[in-house]
Amino acid sequence: LNEYSLAMRTHKRLTDIKDNFESAKNRAKSFADRERLFGIPASDYTDLDNMVDDFEPYYKLWTSVHDFKHYEDEWLNGALSRQIAKEIEQIIEEQYKESLATF
DSSP states (O other), X not given: OOHHXXXXXXXXXXXXXXXXXXXXXXXXXXXXXXXXXXXXXXXXXXXHHHHHHHHHXXXXXXXXXXXXXXXXXXHHHSOGGGOXXXXXXXXXXXXHHHHHXXX
């Protein structure tokens, strides 16, 4: 298993988890709407919100790893004439800023 395959597999798993969190948040909102409609005391979903908040930095980190690994081969081994410095600089700068904001 090489680094790129590991990054791809991990990113896929984390994307699936993120999708599941989004689905859970939508269901929680639907439940809350129905509870309000029927006058039932609202359920507490703060644990779900906390899990989503705790998960987000890891998702962002692995998304950055995935994106970097995706471009790395082209940047290091691709024809220099196909490299667009401004695009590369923008990608790296965005990843750097994201990592600083996350951690």
